[in-house]
Amino acid sequence: MKLGTKIQLYTTVMIVIVVICINLFVYFVYQKVSLDSEATQLESRGINIMKELQNTSDTDVNTEAVLQSYLLSDGYITVVNQKNKSVVQISTDIKYKNLAELYKNEQYKKVVDKNGNHFAMVSLPIIWKNGEVSNLQIFENIDFKYETFAILKWILIVSTFIILIVIFLLNRIITQIILKPINELIEQMNKTRETKHYSKIDINNNDTKELKELSNTFNDMMLNLKDHDEKQQAFILNASHELKTPITVMTSYSEMLKRFGKTRPDLLDEGIDTINEEAKRLKYLTEQMLDLAKIERTFHDIKFSKVDIVAQVSILTKKLSQVYKRKINVHTTEDVLIGKINKDSFDQLITIFLDNAYKYSQSEIDLALINKVEHIEIKIKDYGPGIREEDIEKIFTRFYRIDKARSRQSGGSGLGLSIAKELASKNQIDIQVKSKEGTGTEFILKVRKV
Structure with a gap:
């Protein structure tokens, strides 16, 4: 699937889900608030009726007439005694008869569905004429509210589809705008690939x-x-x-x-x-x-460990001095210097520099170990012909040899120092070179301390 299609699809679906959730929230909140409002108004009317009945309890005023005067335009009023019998029933429609709820000795309000109609209902405890506690129950037909809810529902459904279409079109336009520079960049990359040259692409300052x-x-x-x-x-x-x-x-x-x-x-x-x-x-x-x-090939497979550099170098120089039949002087004031290295590749690295010193000089080889603040410094010095200043930067290049005739006599391949550079890089060791023609060369290795 294309990136543009994914962006368009995911964005549209997510926004539609959000819109649907918001619409559902609006619908149900509006429905609840509306129904609660109707029930609250009905409860207020019931309280007024109850007060009126209390005021007329000592007079000969007909209680049914009082209830009749408070009857809603579309509703039903009844008084239910403790035996669940309707003592009084007043309604605007004969089909509202027998809507009464069972007697409860408490005040409550709710919305009920009866005989295919929706009613807001309130029940209030009152003392009836005979002194018995009864329920005054008032029902109001609120079908018109549900008609409003139905209209609101369809408005929200239609608006959701309209928003879906608008969002889809806007997403398409926005996606094209966003992906236009990316597509142009891809086109430039393809042109670079077709030319089969390592060509750079132009960078537009207006890009993101x-x-x-x-x-x-x-x-x-x-x-x-x-x-x-x-x-x-x-x-x-x-x-x-x-x-x-x-x-x-x-x-x-x-x-x-x-x-x-x-x-x-x-x-x-x-x-x-x-x-x-x-x-x-x-x-x-x-x-x-x-x-x-x-x-x-094994650049990423290297494993480091804590190694005593003094002991490691001492063992290696002792072995190589016997091989070379030449003395290798190790100078240090420290008994122990712990570095973080790969032991095998470190030995190979030191061997290359000592072998290099052996091949290009006839004198003794000096190796110094110095404890610095952030690293251990290893200096390997020979007293051979030295290296010209302009050649120092090139000596780590593969197959580069300063004097090919002399290198051939010594058996050099031009790869030793290149291998040393790779080994040093693997061990995160910095290399410095100091040399002067006629006096010799000194390689300085900076090993990480633990």
């Missing part, structure tokens, strides 16, 4: 706040998709280039071995060694790309 936010969100999405697509294309091109080199070398040496391997032992050894090295490099590059894909 919601539409402007929707347009801005769409434009941001287009920019993100464009950036993601460009990165994917660049990744494919760079990966193809990186994979092409070892494959080309392996192919060339395998062809050479096919020709001269049997007659040239020196070429045989050289070819086998080269193919073996390139195969290892190809394996390493593939593993790096798989790691990068795995990190991106």
Whole structure:
């Protein structure tokens, strides 16, 4: 169902329900007030009759004449004794005979239906001529009131249908006005889709706040998709280039071995060694790309825990110093520093920076742990050739290498720091880089404290 149809349908139904409820309320309230008013007026008349009868009780005035004088234009008056017999009956219509209610020793008023007519009725206790307590009962025909109620009912029904039609038409017009800019926005989006380009849509200053936010969100999405697509294309091109080199070398040496391997032992050894090295490099590059894909795929599945950073780094550096056959100095004044990290990805992150320091310098590696107010600072410093200032912003780009020849000699793939950036982002760790050519590079990691 279209949004416009939903708005029109829901709004119309809700308003009609409200109108029907209001009409029912008006009808029944008016009916009750009208009937109560008639009964109250009748009660006042009965009280006046009762007073008149009391005033004439000591005279010879005919009580029936008094009752006759108070008879309504269309009604019935009777006096009912305790034996439920009508002592006196006065009516304007013979069919009103025997309307009397049973004797009750109390005053009350109500609306009754008798013989197909509607009556307002009041009953008052009085002392009759013989000294017996009886009921003075007065009935007034109020059929005209019910005719008014019927007219009111039809007026409300007709008005409800008229309101329904008016509301439906107004809803249609209002819905079209509201949805017009949305439809225009959809049309612009469709045009953007048909062009197969990541084009932004124009934002109309006259649009509502919601539409402007929707347009801005769409434009941001287009920019993100464009950036993601460009990165994917660049990744494919760079990966193809990186994979092409070892494959080309392996192919060339395998062809050479096919020709001269049997007659040239020196070429045989050289070819086998080269193919073996390139195969290892190809394996390493593939593993790096798989790691990068795995990190991106499991970005939302990471679980954090409280870890002693001092102990974790000490264990890791002790293990890596034996692997590298090089000393890694750990400097800290704290015995315990608790951070909130993902232990596995944190180890991988520190390993990348230590491995980077190992590859690009021949000196010892310094690692410092510093307790700051809001975070734990980890500084990893090497004393290698350093990085040019203009290259610092690019070192986290995939496959970017400052010196390709030196990187190839060290076995670098250009993916290590890119993976490190993803791992740091997963652990909500900020990275800063300080470097100067000829003096070395320092990576500063800011870990969240608990």
